[in-house]
Amino acid sequence: MGSSFGTLFRISTWGESHGGGVGVVIDGCPPRIPLSAADIQVDLDRRKPGQSEIVTPRKELDECEILSGTFDGLTLGTPIAILVRNKDARPESYSEMREKYRPSHADYTYQAKYGIRNWQGGGRASARETIGRVAAAVVAKKIIAQFAPDLEIIAYVKTIKDLIAEVNPMTVQFETVEGNIVRTGDPKAVDPMVDLIKEMRSEGNSVGGTVECVVRGCPPGLGEPVFDKLEADLAKAMMSLPATKGFEIGSGFAGTQLTGKEHNDPFYMEGDRVRTETNLSGGIQGGISNGEAIVFRTAFKPTATIMTSQKTVSQSGEDTELSARGRHDPCVLPRAVPMVEAMTALVLCDHFLRQHTLSVSPETSNSEDVR
Amino acid sequence: MGSSFGTLFRISTWGESHGGGVGVVIDGCPPRIPLSAADIQVDLDRRKPGQSEIVTPRKELDECEILSGTFDGLTLGTPIAILVRNKDARPESYSEMREKYRPSHADYTYQAKYGIRNWQGGGRASARETIGRVAAAVVAKKIIAQFAPDLEIIAYVKTIKDLIAEVNPMTVQFETVEGNIVRTGDPKAVDPMVDLIKEMRSEGNSVGGTVECVVRGCPPGLGEPVFDKLEADLAKAMMSLPATKGFEIGSGFAGTQLTGKEHNDPFYMEGDRVRTETNLSGGIQGGISNGEAIVFRTAFKPTATIMTSQKTVSQSGEDTELSARGRHDPCVLPRAVPMVEAMTALVLCDHFLRQHTLSVSPETSNSEDVR
Amino acid sequence: MGSSFGTLFRISTWGESHGGGVGVVIDGCPPRIPLSAADIQVDLDRRKPGQSEIVTPRKELDECEILSGTFDGLTLGTPIAILVRNKDARPESYSEMREKYRPSHADYTYQAKYGIRNWQGGGRASARETIGRVAAAVVAKKIIAQFAPDLEIIAYVKTIKDLIAEVNPMTVQFETVEGNIVRTGDPKAVDPMVDLIKEMRSEGNSVGGTVECVVRGCPPGLGEPVFDKLEADLAKAMMSLPATKGFEIGSGFAGTQLTGKEHNDPFYMEGDRVRTETNLSGGIQGGISNGEAIVFRTAFKPTATIMTSQKTVSQSGEDTELSARGRHDPCVLPRAVPMVEAMTALVLCDHFLRQHTLSVSPETSNSEDVR
């Protein structure tokens, strides 16, 4: 069950990095939503390898085929199956990994869990698994637009190592982020970040950082009070992405340095809309969106695969060394940006549908904000 | 569905802070596990209000009754229902909240979501909701002990505002933590922390901090590769607790300052056991435990309820001011410690059972590590 | 997980026949639905023991307490916990069952499954478990009324042994059924059925029969195409009731005697409504309601507990004999009628909510039929 996500808008991804392909089945998509493979391809292209000089050169066009669930360009309400074939798999690059565990990778833990693993690549731990998530998120965003046409989800690189982008989450534009290969929201940070990534790669090293994501235009009322708090589901969504080490929302860890008087967000009326003067809550209170911008950050560790000899052990239990080969990102952040947006869309879509199930009461409806 | 947690060991909590009571139903507990109300009471007492001079004085004994699922002191394999009555509810303290939303509380978002709320207290957003979690975790820990008798879950206050406890997660003892009312693992930090909390309360203010949690003795193999990564489920578990703003595991956000060469954990053999020299991974790689200590931190914001006049709005849409009353914790950290442990136990128990379902193959079993 | 039912309107029952009590937690109820304990009591009284001279004399008032999820007489949108205490348990009647398995009861299978059982009564296999279902169904019916105010669910005894009630499912009235202690829809069948049941009891014997259920006024569109077909969920719902041995819908088993030409239901227009001339489909086609009356039948075996010496075995593995004691129904049918209605309501409510989640598309809505 660990390969499914969502309750009402439920996706199930499948596929190893080296095998027949990867894909996703989407169950719970409402009918009559316009959808084509071209729609999906747009976001797959933002995620795919080889898209710029600072990412892995693996040559995968990641062209998708919609196998079911649409007819005449509209969704049918039935499961949507999407397939992307693996094309440029090079298992020979992995022959050494048949016997040796890559440090800080999932080789050892898969072997410990299953007693078997597809050593020809990262298996399900490969970033290729996220293809299905990104594809499904295209559908999710179309559903979200039915509820909140003006809702925007924008992620961007906030930091790489000690380089910090200055970005205002209230005003940052998608075009700015997409206009540079790092996918940061601060034009001045682009060159230093590109230089750092190239330097790391030339040294056979790698680097990490943080992605910040803002959701603007989200109505109040999304999220469930207890376990499925909106921030809890976002935290799980982000921490389910490869290479993540941390999640924080609103004031986050820095908020622990404030007192309650400083931290509380005072309410005020803006016309007939309830607003907060500050937004240390990050747009969510008690697990439920309050109508302010949702702002959160995710930490990505430096890529585990480095082109340097490392101490490790063999599957047969011997101390040894490993020099990684294969084609990898020296920094996952640029390609992580569309993944963060995708997971955000999946969480929001699910919660829009969940909230929609509550809108059945006869009296004054709670569905004013969330259709 | 938002009030249930877990897949195989599944708990469903119910109850408002002011109403008939709160409780939990546990489905999926194996049969013939010894269990009594007294077992559960031990941890409920660690969570209950009024236990020390630095927490809320609300007088609740939080005495539990097991309504079903046990017989002659053993679990039956059927659902275990546990009930704790609300005794010291004082709805009159909340009369002002009938009309006014408390800043950074869930009053407004509940109203926006449901079009109704139990204004006599925090409803489901109250920390009383966690009674069911703590009770269920007692059962979870008994199941974990069947798989890993030596596994230890120890949480402790790591920081309060800018006060930092020096604690070694590999050696900290439960008795040390439980031996002080702050529940920190550093005896030298106790007095400054107590003083700070008392100072905050005397000012009608509040304060937050971080709880660190270590799991020692966890076998490799727990966690699922994709969405239900062990760290993703832990992140969701922690971020579902009231007042949390962030989660990080292993190197966390600070890990983004390192390069791959510095961050990778080299493997080595210790006898026939695979170990890592460092543990920046925090005991989890690729979503699956690797046998090292699992170490993570959760950020708790300063308590929203402060005894100071604050700007807010009324339910009828007027700007106004609110002076909170009621009985509240000036700092949730001391009582958050058993909650963090409880959520950790719930996650681990579920994943032990999930891993157990894989142990059916005929050949060399993967169940050597995880029974 | 086996104690939960439904996907969006999800109920979890708990409790043994001899223990603290029985109850249910309802998750997924929309907010602001009027609800009181008195509403629930009406249907509990139809289910309770001791209600007439042909059912078990166990004295249980089955008075319910709503522990959570309501406020000022309205649902809050949060979990609704309902508790009924066991009052007239007589474990001493069961002392012989501590060692001996009652034939065609669940004593042996529980022991085989769990290695333990609550021998003081039927445990979870007792009809007392259905209290939670009946209570939850009261809430379900209130939600159904939001979608389809004129929808009627009427069940009635169709046969007892070889006695057949002549009932027209299109016209039978609730008052007719509720007006006799057998709960049949045919006034002429009442006396023979009562006589047969009394005769069986006087002989220490028991008898079974069938319950037919009709749903009138159900809009088209309920049910999912593949696994969660409406008739599949109804079948599971009925076969989850104690003592059931069969389920059929529309033409049922007798339909296999017809050819396709005879069996197909021709469509015709009645104004702008699509109708069928016959209804051998039983109101469901392809798993989805078609707007005609839903009609199905459930077979209940003769009560397993009879007041006669029977061959059996002991838990220690010896052939032996057992003379049952305790208080039991010589025929479960009269009390099964509200249970069948309750399970029908739970299935329909869940599918109304599921269908409602599809009503988000911009164009001509599919929500005309199902709001």
Place this chain on the structure above:
Amino acid sequence: MGSSFGTLFRISTWGESHGGGVGVVIDGCPPRIPLSAADIQVDLDRRKPGQSEIVTPRKELDECEILSGTFDGLTLGTPIAILVRNKDARPESYSEMREKYRPSHADYTYQAKYGIRNWQGGGRASARETIGRVAAAVVAKKIIAQFAPDLEIIAYVKTIKDLIAEVNPMTVQFETVEGNIVRTGDPKAVDPMVDLIKEMRSEGNSVGGTVECVVRGCPPGLGEPVFDKLEADLAKAMMSLPATKGFEIGSGFAGTQLTGKEHNDPFYMEGDRVRTETNLSGGIQGGISNGEAIVFRTAFKPTATIMTSQKTVSQSGEDTELSARGRHDPCVLPRAVPMVEAMTALVLCDHFLRQHTLSVSPETSNSEDVR
């Protein structure tokens, strides 16, 4: 969510009869189970069209491709995706159905539910959807064999219209059933049944019947006490197959003609094994298997698609007539036999894994019967 089945062994089917193809994703398969496409093909060939002179002549080889989840001929523990392309789709045969609803088909109800349908064939209501079920069941049977190597699942045609096969469920052999194109267990019934089916086809008519299924060698302890009773899950499984109208287990509807004294199955010891003298329970008591043969029957209606002019209505709301075209089975029973076996295997596999999760207790294990 209606396209997924099972809790621990969870399958999700997708695909329309006319589109890219059909398939299934299996989540929850333990690792290191030998599995190849050839294994799966064996059962797909039993289900495929064109296999004999009494089934639809649609030419589909139904060749499957395993896209993920295996490596070197063993399962990986990750999701197994299986794809079968549609090859011989002839949408032109369905042009009339674009406007007209076929009587007793799902055309109208899909349109009512979704406001759209793939009119080029039966969409998800086509029997092609069951390809994924049959494929997944091959995997399920391999897992079952780990728990109960001698367990046999044998289904066979019991009746077609008024023709009755004499079959002893305790002794019938798979080879007997598979040795005739009707798939009945009674050699003497083959010719009359074949003749009847051919006669029906020549008349442009169709016919239905019943399939009986026996599970021999099932250990006691499978099934959950309340909603997920083994017979409830079997009922849902069977009623989710296309064209089913009824389900009964053990004595079934006929059992309502007996009294309790006649119906109860006396226990006796056979060595150290608990047995019953009769098996009117059909191998399940209280929702849990008792170790006796599980025997149940499913009613299939006559095929809705007949080659005769029928009254119907158009999508635009006009009374009209329809003469079906396309290629169809005059009797679904022969091809329903492997579907019934498949669904039985899926239910049993899931419950074996569920029961396995209970086997964690320290004392005398309940896992003696169910490993």
